[in-house]
Amino acid sequence: MHDSSPADSEETSSPSSSCTLEHNSRETFEYKELDRSADSFRLIQVLPSRSSDGWLQLTLWHDAVSSASYRCLSYRWGDQADHHTVLLNGKLFTVGENLHCFLEEAYARNQKHSEALDGALWIDSICINQASPRERGHQVQRMGNIYAGATGVLVWLGEQSISDELHDWLHNSVHSHDSSPWFECSEAVHDQWIRLRCNQYWHRAWM
Secondary structure, eight states: OOOOOTTTOSSBSSOOTTSOOOOSSOOBOOOOOOOTTTTEEEEEEEOSSOOTTSOOEEEEEEEETTTOOOEEEEOOOOOTTSEEEEEETTEEEEEEHHHHHHHHHHHHHHTSGGGOOOSOEEOHHHHSOTTOHHHHHHHHHTHHHHHHTSSEEEEOOOSOOOOHHHHHHHHHHHTOSSSGGGTSSOHHHHHHHHHHHTOGGGGOSOO
């Protein structure tokens, strides 16, 4: 594997979290075709620094499902009419509102090493060229292998927060052998739990 400058190619062959991918000409990102004869796929990483314009920066590279270490993101695409610009390998790329919120959260957590999400991620709307029906079909067929090969799956419910009190209550309820913990919570925690249960994420066809 080698480092590849954004000026040289649209897609890198390996991540480089220590570099800053500044853009010069603000070109639009273009995908390079995947090798569909192998277990090839793409991964991304959220870089720890923003561009000079204040945009989030991501690096993307080709890898092999059988040998890569990564986590998958499970989330709702939401309304794609609302989108934001990020830099993908130094080039302009747009993402939906809900995904942008997750990327901002990942960036913020990367500033706190104890909560970092700075590893490789597989996110379908970025790692699959959505403009290519042929590639979409190929990658969707491999999605079971992609999720099975991940070290974990991150579930993003949007900007809905879960308080420490709700977290502790859920944890105690799951590990309790009686039903009383479900009724032993404050009104605020109960309201949070209702909002969590009603989150549109649970109505997705794909988890």
